[in-house]
Each structure stands twice: as structure tokens, then as C-alpha cells.
Amino acid sequence: QQSKITGKVVSGGESVPGVSVRVKNTTQGTTTDNAGQFSLAAGIGDTLVFNHLSYVTQELVVRNNAPLSVTLAATTQNVNEVVVVGYGTQKKATLTGSLSVIKGADIVKSPQPNVSNSLAGRFSGVIANNRSGEPGYDGSNVYIRGLATTGNNDVLIVVDGVPGQIGGMQRLDPNDIESMTVLKDASAAVYGSRAANGVILITTKRGKTGKPVISYSFNQGFSSPTRLPKMADAATYATLANEIQYYTNPGGGLNQFYTDAQIQKFRDGSDPLNYPNTDWQKATLRSVALQHQHSLSVSGGSENVKYYVSLGTIGQQGIYKHGATQYDQYNFRSNIDANITKRLKVGLYLSGREEDRVYPQTGAGDIFRSIYRAYPTVAAIYPNGLPTSGIENNNPVLQVTDIGGTNRNPTQVFNGILKGSYDIPGLEGLSLDGFFSVDKSWSADKSFSKPYPVYSYDATANTYNKVVVGGSAGLASLNQYQQNQSLLTSNIKLNFTRQFGQHHVDAFVGYEQSKTVMDSLAASRLNFPSSQLPELSQGGSAATDKDNGGKSYTFTRKSYIARLAYNYQEKYLLEGQARIDGSSTFPTGKQYGFFPSISAGWRISKEEWFQPVSFIQDLKLRGSYGTLGNDNVGLFQYFDNYSFSNQYVVGSNIHPGIDIIKLANPNITWETAKKMDLGLNAVFLQHFSLEFIYFQQKRSNILTQRNASIPQVSGIVNPFGSDPLVPSENIGKVNSNGIEATLGYDNSTGGVHYHIGGNFTYAKSKIIFIDEAAGALDYQRQTGRPLNTYLLYDAIGIFRTQADLDNYPHLAGAQLGDLIYKDYNGDKQITADDATRSKYGNIPEITYGIVLGADYKGFDFSAVLAGQTHVSQYVLPESGTIGNFYSSWADNRWSPNNPNGSYPRADNRASASINGGLYNNTFWLNNASFLRLKNVELGYNINADVLSRIKISGLRVYANAFNLFTITKVKDYDPEGGPTGSTTSSSGQFYPQQRIVNVGVNVKF
């Protein structure tokens, strides 16, 4: 018997418009109006479901025809909210660990399809730096509470319970993600040997009982570089070339390369053939690249079978003109849960993805190197249309295209998880569960390099001389590579969860094992008779045209896990976890490690005596302490490794040769982290929420190589640029500590619901032991200082006059226009002893974020600002006769004609200059602090009444953006840019970070 049911939805005393009201298990539904009122047809006994993004979903059974009054709880204040933790879920209210949660709904607000880019600024304790914007490789480096080890700092990613699932986090479809939990403290100890750097738990969406919901969304994005350096123009560069030659041969004067008349021709463009003025960025890059995303999902289910199935696709273009770069992704997911019997439940989660990466033959680093190196005095294309040879036959205008062939790199990922759980009869609360998962990836690489012509103009003969570049020796070549990886994980757990009066117990013991297998195969051919036949079988036929390679490894783990959580009245909270982990990385006897943790909490606001304190609604003190491990090091380091390395030619053939590649460390074992957290959570004055955490970590047994302390005369000498000869040893020690603070405010007034939050993280590391030379100078030692600092000369000025040179110690051969290096030790000469350590490295000590959101009627708005400070980045551009100058340098350089310049004089090569690479110095160290609008979104939900007539239950249109604006002092490149480690070899040549503006629509049926 249907009748008209009316009511009003409120929250915190305010009416809530825009709440979807639905009769459960039917298609009937409506939306609350501006006054929070609703009216729909329903029968007595029906269940109404109230749904809104900002509030906890609520269900209400209709008892009679009287108007209903419904009070919704805002999500941020939901005390019954459940969060995913390691091997289970817990009520947020009774958590004792430090963890942050991000909902899938927030992740999709970022138009950057790479999930790792949605984290920056959202919550405390996570540092995410996006180092490159290249489609397919545009993820962020994620660190939890900064750097804590000299070894590997990678965070463990757990997807739907599978630790280290193949495929990882970055390429998951954001639409498929229900939530992500970041375990920042000892609560991660349940992941034992891999948890020291923190753990991110990702949970994908499941079906809910109810009518199928079909949701489709489409996004169209427009992407462009956040910033590119401005480069010198031709006339400026020609003048610089003259100056460089002058410094090489001062007797020859300031016009050894170009006369003033020639420079004028570069300036006025009167002779574009012989005196061009090329803006290589403009010639190579387009202003906007397109990206698009479609996603379709169907979810729903009956009481016994629930399903969530989805399809998604992403396409991203490179920012090159006529570029070959393209990233396409196709993914599916099918998460099905079924109750087989009342006690037995099974779930089958299948997902798969194709990641198609296509790049030009020349990699992004080399393309940008060519763009920044290429001289403005060289044309990109001659007036007659022929391409020039650019810089050393590298013409970026051609390099970005497929003219030289492409590098296709398709990867397929499959993840399958079969889960089961069984409530054991006879003892209430006892259950058994487990899963078996199969992960597999197939990654192929087909790199076909084709010859193509470029031209150099011979002005004397007035001819264009063709040069064939690409391929090898004028013929095409092909490299093919296939790498397959698999991970088999099995897990079984015995759980016991029960409330005994006021006592609540939640416990489990479990066993888990996993096996990783990697196989790779490589083959190549040279000298293809035809460029039109890009297959290995069609390549050159000589024996020397063919080459191949391959390798494989297997890696196993075995773990025993246990947890006991207890609380009394949800007031006193106590939890203990432990894991015993075994790993094949270590030798017999050293394979197992024990990782316990304990945590406790006290909800003061639950105490009787606290009740008078009415302005504090919730107050919790908590703490955790535990031991976690890190085993992310190379395999098989416990014996002397000998391996074939065939290079030496004997009798005109390459003879098999074998080398020692790794010395043994028979004692290699875990890296250990001891983490302590003290935290306070509070809700006060109804609308405020606060979290404050002090954390401390002592990392020891850090797996790192001795290098500086080992004299080369011992013969133990590490090669340049490849795996060191010395093994990892458990020798490093780093302490780190810091604070996290989060303050949120949440309110509704006049139909506007809004929230604002700020978060702040300060994480400082201090090296207690790192391998250093016995004779290292105290003030140059890394010991006692933060990780990743730079050792640099302090540039305190520029020698502008002969008197300056006479008055201050300087390097042999120093001249006017050179940087003045501080004579730190006061010995009247500049030597390596004068270099000192920078205060900061390139991982920020302080990060902060501001998260804003509001909705009014059908409109909603949200924004995330992310900032960092106490961070430095070293970038020395590759300038001189090797490449063009940033305008910032070119326009402000010291020169005989500009004795007041703020930059040092130009030199032949910055990398070998006494103002640059020979004496790396603070002049090139930038303060990489920034505040940027990481994410902003404005959406509108179209009125449901209009839609219901066309059988649409929801329609939302929105616009959002990524990296919309940035405030920073860094001039020439994106402040997030640069290499991941603190090295002084960075020249700023990377694919720039992107600003993305996106419009989208979401339709629900």
C-alpha cells in the first residue's frame, strides 16, 4: 500500500538540500529541496535510504504516514565510521594507531589520472612529489613522514589485502577505489618486514544490496606544462658564444665567433636561412595536450550476491607537436561477493588492465635535453622545409615524432583474488577466512629505430647536405624485450571477535606466504634491409646483427601474523600485533624476523567525570610503539656473486668473461625501524576536529653499502653507474621525528554546507651512522645531519674587479666574473675543505595542505592546496658551447660589458666550469618551497525532478584542475622537478610537470 511520505532532512540544526532519498530495493527516489524537504511514494514497512556525499548514509523504516524528521551525521564526525586497517577493519573511534584515510570520491576529484598524484596536501604525514609529467610515467614519489633511511624508502602498497600486489597503486582506476588508508606508525607492524616505510592500503569498491546503479562518467582534460625555462634568443646566444671564445683566447677579442653585424642579423631576422632565431620550445611543443577518461560501472546486488563491475579507459597525449607519445589504458574490474550459506561467504575479485605506452625513439629526458641544448642560432626547419640537424643531429622537432621509429611498451596486469570466510559454529565470534591471489603482469617493449634524414646547409656551396640519423649505420634496428612477473599469495586467518559485556575482543592469528617470479627475454636485430618490416625475423641476417639476453629470479616469503585488540566500554583501548616474517633474500639462519607492536588509547570524553566539559565532544589520547622491518634490497647478497660479462675480444670474437659482481655479506638481514607515536584526537565546539601527533622513529641495521670508508687500494672498488661490488650491510642508523597536526572545521548555514581543514607535517631525519671516510672533515660529515643534504661550496658573490680577486682567496685560474667561494676554513686558499653541507635536501622537511569544500543547492566546490618548505633543489643547466642558456642566466650574466651581472660569466661547459660542475656550489641550489593549488573542483548536480522524466537518477557536471597555480621562488623549472635523490648532476632536463584543466560529466541510471 503506497502513500505519500514527506519529511525533512537536517544536520547540526540546518536543513540539508540535495540528499538523495530512495526506497530500498526499488527504483523510487527523489532529492531533498532547498529546505531539506522531500516527498515520495512509499509503503509502511519500506526502508528509506538517505544518501549524500558529505554525510553518512542513513536508513530509516517507514512506520506510519507522519512526516519524518531525519538527522544526518556529517562524514567527518561519524563515530561509527569504519576504516580499513591491516588485515581487517576497525571503528575509527577506537583506533589507536596513526592513519589517514582518503575516499575514492576525493581521489576522482584530481584530473591527473595517476592515483599517486591525488595524495599531496590531503592529509598530514604523506609527502608526494611529482617529478615528471610524461604520460605513463607521471606518478609521484610518495614518502610517509619523509625520508627515514639511507636505504630504500618505498612504501608498501596493499590492494584488497594483497601485500605488494603487482600493478601497484599508480595505475588503478580512481573510480574503482573505495578508500585508501595510510598506516604511518607502528600499526603497520602487522606487515612486518616490509612495513618500515609505511603502508598504503587500498580497498576497491564492492556492490551493495539494491537496484543496479549504472554510473558513467566522462572527462576531457587539457594539459600543459606548469612551467618551462625561458631560453636565450639567437642574438644573445651569439654574444655568449663570443664571450666563451674570448675566455678561451682573451687575445682574440670579443668577436671571435660572430661579428656585431652578424649578431644584428640574428636579432632582426633579415636572413632566416643563415641567421635564424629559433625558439626550440615553441618549435617542438604544443601549448595543450589532450587527455580523456571514460568510466562505466554497474553495482548492486541481492541479499546473497553483490557485484561491482566496471570498465574504464584513459588516453593521454604528449605535449609534443606531431608527437608519438601516447598513453592509453583500458581496465576492468569485477568484484563479486556471495553468501553461499549463512556461514560461508566467498568473494571473487578480478581485475585487469592494459597499459599502452608509445614513445618516440628518443626518450623524454633526451628530447628535453635537445630542446634546452639546441642553439637558437640554428634553425629547426630550413625556409625550404628541410629539417636541420639540430644539435649534433638531434633535432627535437623530429625526435618527438615517429619518424625515427617508436618505442611501444604495452603492459598487461591481471589481479585475481579468491576470498572466503566461514563462521565456525559452536563458538560465537570465531571465524576462519583466507584468500588466494594470483597477480601477473606481462610487459613488452618493442623499440624500432628507423633511419631518417636531417640536413645541414653549406652556405659556401649553397647546398643542403643530407645526414642519415637513427637506426644503426643508416639501417633500422629493433630491440624487443618481454618481462613477465607473477605473485602468488595465500593467506589463512583464524579470527575471534566478541563482545563480553563491556569487554570487546578482536583477535586473529594468520599465516601467509607468497612467491614472486620474474622472467625476462630480450632480443635485437640490426641492419634491417627494409624499414617497413619491423619484426625480428626481418632484420639483418649476419650473426653479428643478432643479439639476445634474458634472466629470471624467484623470491619467496613466509609469515605468521597475530593481533589482539581489546577495549573496555570503548574507553580503554589496547592492541598488540606481531608478525614473524621469513624472506628468501637472506641466508638460512637470518631469514626470519620478529616484528611486534603495541598500542593503547584512552577516550577521556567517555569518562563520567569528563561529561561536564561540554564543549569537547570527543577526546582521545593514544600511543603506539613497535618494531617494523625493511627488506627491500638486492637478492643473493650472502655469497660472492660471479656472473658473465662478455666484452673482451680474443681472436676477433668476444670471449666469455666472468666477473665478481658482488662481494658476500653472509650476515645480511632486516633493516629495523622502531616507531613511537603519541597522538591526540578531539572533536570540540561541535564543528572542530583536531589531531595532533608526535612521532619518533629509530631506524637501525639500515641496509646500505660501505663505500666512502673503504680505501680503493684494498681493491674493493665499486663501478660507476652500476650495482656496487660491496654488498648491503646492516650498518646504517637514522633517527627521525616530527609532528603532524590537522585541524578541521565543518558547518552548515543557510543551506551551505562547508568544511575547511589544514594539515601540517614536520619530519626531520638525523643520520646517526652512515658510512663515511675515516678522515672526513667534521663539518662535511653527513653524520648528525638530515638525509640527502648536498656538499657544496658557498658562493658568496662574484669577482667583479681585479681588487676583488686580489683581496680574496680564489681558485687557480679564477678570473673576473667567477663566483667567489667562501674560504670556510680560513686557510687562504679554496680547496675541497671549504665545501659545507646544505641545511636541507630535496625531500621537504615541512609539508602542509589546506583542504576546502562547500556545497549549496546543487553546487559543490572543493580545493586542495599543497605546500612544502625547508627543501632545496640543485639544478645546474647544461649551458655553454654544449647548450643554450636559461634567460635568467643569459640576461643577468657577468661579462666584460656587464660587470654588475648577478650570474657568473658564461663558460665553455657549465658541467666542467669552475663556476659549476667542477666546484658544485650554492649558487645553483634553489629554495624549492612552494604553495600550489594542487586540485580544485566545481560541480553541479542537476535537479532530480527534471532527470527522472528521462530515466536518469543523477547527473552531475563539473570542472576541475590540477596544479592550477603555484607560488614559488624557483625561476626556471617546476619546484617539484629534479631527480629523486640529492645529486648535483641534475641539469633540469625532464618532462615538465603538467597543469591540467578538465571538464567532466557523470550520469547515473
Added chain:
Amino acid sequence: CKKNYLDIVPTDRVPDVAVLADSALLEDYVINRYMSVKLQDKEGEGTNPGFGRGFEYALWSALTDESIYNNDDNTWLVQRGQLAPENTGIAGTIWGRSYRSIRECNYALNHIDSVVMSAGHRTQLRGELHFIRAFRYQDLIRNYGGVVLMGDKVYNLEDNLGDDALFTRASIKQSIDYAVSELDSAIQQLPLANDDSWQLGRATKGAALALKSRLLLYAASPLYNAGTWAAAAAAAKAVMDLGKYSLDADYAKLFLSYTGNEIIFARQYAIGARHVCLEISNGPNGYNGWAGNTPLQNLVDAYQMSNGKDITDPTSGYNAQNPYANRDARFYATILYNGATYRNSTVQIYTPGGKDSKDGPSNWNTTKTGYYLRKFMDDKYPIDNPWNVAGLQPWIYFRYAEVLLNYAEAQNEATGPDGTVYSAINLIRQRAKQPALPAGLSQAQMRDAIRKERQVELAFEEHRFYDVRRWKIADVTENVPAYGVDVTTSGGSYVYTRKVALSGRAFAAKHYWLPIPRTEIQASNNKITQNAGY
């Protein structure tokens, strides 16, 4: 689950016992000792470095008055006297590379007796290891002077790596004596000739004798003062007496392939194991080359006229405005100059307009000296896109001409310019189509003639750097500016003007030896004695 679930056997590496259990694997290990690790960028291009520097982008020659490296690449700091323990440029890797190889040789020598193989084969491999070890010491001694002698010790990570024994430098004499004793072992054990079972690329008795000749020549030289000229002469004579080696007829072709009887020992290369593609790296910009190692006027001036007279001799017929006419044939085989014919066209270094000058294409790749390198360039390799094709010339460690020069020098110093001195040096001059040296030279005149002959005959082969040091003339030769030439044209005739190609060239007394890298001094806790002056 199986009991041994965590015990995994790797499939791409074996432990030391496996190498020692198989004589073939041990031999594969020994063969790779002819190479050692790459220790810095722009080193070991194509394949790992061998002894010395060999064919890298910047040749060792770029640290001398032979040439400058156009793109610097950490060579100018040496030319400009800025060489310091913290700034060793390309000269900083010999120390570490040599000691790593020595440790590996020691390991093999310590264990070879336990490996099952025929006695004869074991003897040969021992000889090879002794030779390689001696060669590494030669690399160390000629750069650093007296060095730390490791004996047969193999240091491991568990050893005390702060041990004083690691940091005590022997005298030059002790160092040379040790290296020579190693060579004496090698001479006994190595086969006389390469053949199918001992192929080219592996050391022979002749190689060990030639290295001994070089070491003893150095030992007798003024900078070392640690041996006798007579011993040096005898060592060179021992190579000559093998009767196995002779000069090839064609000086230019000698450097292109490993054939003939002149090469005593060289590193070979192959497709897939190449060195730097020399033609593009060193070629003129008008040919799309990068003008890497560009000869200096200083070297050009050292080539005599084809009449055997120095260009400084007023009667030589040298014309500074037609400077390349009638010069020593080796000049044409070593240097590309304005007007030279190269790859079917003429090298145009002149301005305005010359394609191989700054007015040509890619003008940043034009020579600063007015010359390009010709020696070693093989015209059958392409300049454009040479990857996987070029880079196959042998790097010659020892050739017979050096032995003859060693002999002539040592014998002249030991006994004066006797007939054997004349005949040794004239053999070389004869091959170069230069007239024989005039009879009746004094010992000093002969010394001068031999030094000049060495300079031109062995140019770019990693001799000049060490020769000017051991003769203690570097404070003169290396303090001369790095000269080049400007060529200008008007109306078809050329004007040649000497210019400074690289400013600031300087040499101080401390530079007679390389500095031990600062990192090494620090690792030793300042226990290693740094070379004087640094």
C-alpha cells in the same frame, strides 16, 4: 608448504666455489682481468676500460702538448694546472681501477693451484695473471710514483680496512722492482706467440718483455732515478732479439687493424664490444664530426720537413705561409690541416666560409686549434650514425717502434750514440721516409733527436704525457701556451696566424705526479702520503 620454501637458488650468478671448480670458468675470469671497472662518466664507452685510458672520448693526449679536447670534459683543468686531489678530471680513475684489478689477479693466483687443469695450461694462466698485475702496477707507478704494494693479499670486507699495511707506499725503486719481478715470472710462463689456443688479445712473452723494457726505461729516467740505462737497453734488446717483430711498411694503416708484425700487444674490439666511434668524435664539423681531440700547433711544429730538418732550421725550406708542404710523412698520417684531403674532399679550416671552420655547420664543433685528428681514423667507417659499426680499431699497448725507441734512448744514455742506436732510430725514420740521422751526433744531440722522434712517432699513443715527465722537461713543454692556428683567406691565398687555442695553460712542479684522489686520502684517515705539493 615445503620445508625449503625460502631457499632459492639463483640462476644468473654463481658463488666463488663454482668458478674454482671449473677450469673453463676460471679461464673466463682471468680473461676479463684485461679489463677493469668503469669509474666515471664518459669512460668505458662501448666496453670497460683496459690499461691506461685507451680510446675514450677525451684521449690521454688531451692532457699534453699534443692536443686539447675541444669540449673540455674535465681535461682543461689539467692543462690549466688546476689538477688537485679533489679535482682530478679524467686523471682520477687509474688508482682505483688498477687496485681492483690487482685484487682480482691476486684472488686468482691464490686459488689457481686448487683448480683442476693441466700443468701447462695453469702455467700460462699464471703468466697471464702476473703480466696483468705488472701492467696494473705500471699504470700506477708512472702516474703516482712509489705505490702501495699488495703482494698476494686479497682484502675482504671483514678485514681491517684501516690497516697501515694498506697505506704504506713503497719507494719507486721497490715498486719498479716488484713489477719487473712479476714480469720475469710472466716472461717465463707466457707462450711466445699467439695461436689458436692462445688467441690474439692475450699476452705473450713479447708483451711481457716489452712492458719490462718500458718500465726499466722509465726507471732509469731522471724523474725516477731508480734503475740503470744499461738494464733498460738490455730489456729492449731482449724484445729485439726475439726476432719476431718488425716495423710495418705503412705507418697510417698500422693503427687500423691488428695485423702485421709490429704490434706486440693490443686491445681488440668487435661489433658489440667497441670503443668510442673515433671518426664522429674527432672529425671536422664540416663532415658532421665533433672535433674531439684537436692537435696543437705545438705538436705540428715538431714534425720535421721531409728533408730531415727541423722547421726552426733556417735552411729547412719551411714556409710559415705554406706550412704543410714537404713535411714528415707521419704528419700527414696524424693531423688533418687546412687543405688536407679527407674522405674525398678538402678540409677547409679557413675563414670566412670554410666548412670546417666556425663558418661551417654546427660551428660549436669547430676546432679551436686549427687542426683535426687524422691518426687512428678509419675511412671505411661512417662518420654519420656509426653506432654498432665503428669503434673497432685496436688500441696498441706495445709496438715494435716503441721498443726500438726505448733501445735507442737507453743505449745512447748508457754508452753513447753507437751504431746500434743509429740503426734502431733510422729503422723508424726509414719507415717514415725521413732521411737517416746525420752521423757524428753527440750524445746530447742524439738524445734530442730521439726525444723528437718519440714525440712524432708515438703521438697520441699515451707516451708524451709520461715522456716529458720522466725527462723532467714538463716544466718547460707544459708551460708553453696551447697554440693553434688561425687561417684566413682572401682571394684564394691563405694567411696563417699563430694563436692561443686555450688560455691559461700551466704546469707546476707538483704535477710531475698525479695527486692521489682526496676521497682515498680521507678513506685512509690521512695515512696515505700524498704526492708532494698537493
